[in-house]
Amino acid sequence: MTRFLCDEQLGRLAKWLRLQGFDTIFQCPISDTELIRRAQLEGRIILTRDKHLADKTLWEAIVLIENKSYKEQLKEVGRKVRLPKSTPFSRCLECNTLIQSIVREEVRGLVPEEVYATYEKFYTCPVCKKIFWQGSHVQNSKKRLRMIIR
Numbered sequence: 001m002t003r004f005l006c007d008e009q010l011g012r013l014a015k016w017l018r019l020q021g022f023d024t025i026f027q028c029p030i031s032d033t034e035l036i037r038r039a040q041l042e043g044r045i046i047l048t049r050d051k052h053l054a055d056k057t058l059w060e061a062i063v064l065i066e067n068k069s070y071k072e073q074l075k076e077v078g079r080k081v082r083l084p085k086s087t088p089f090s091r092c093l094e095c096n097t098l099i100q101s102i103v104r105e106e107v108r109g110l111v112p113e114e115v116y117a118t119y120e121k122f123y124t125c126p127v128c129k130k131i132f133w134q135g136s137h138v139q140n141s142k143k144r145l146r147m148i149i150r
């Protein structure tokens with residue numbers, strides 16, 4: 001299982017990797033020492049913009065990300081890391097936890113009325129309790145992902 005740990009400069013990339021379903025941690029602030037320790041402990045590939053860190057560390061699973069724009073960064077990860085098959089939209093974008101479907105009635109009052117009226121399927125993050133629905137971020141993001149990847 002390919003898992004990632006993004007450095008402080010790659011918060012946006014981290015969200016996009018999560019959106020594609022990859023287990024991705026983004027911790028900010030984080031020191032270089034802590035970054036490496038956590039990667040080793042959890043068996044994660046470090047993605048970093050810091051050339052100096054990439055050169056000096058003995059941890060081998062570290063990938064230097066050279067592009068500035070997250071769209072290019074996403075492509076760069078695809079080129080530099082052999083990515084396994086993933087399940088897009090399976091993780092909470094805020095905290096990386098696997099989301100679960102939730103009975104529609106349970107979100108009544110927790111989401112805007114027009115959202116409740118419009119959408120059938122709802123999901124929740126068991127950790128941060130954020131609610132997602134099909135439509136909103138899923139459709140927009142799919143469109144955007146296609147734009148980026150194609």
Ligand SMILES: [Zn+2]
Pocket residue numbers: 092093094095096097125126127128129130
């Ligand atoms: Zn969450």
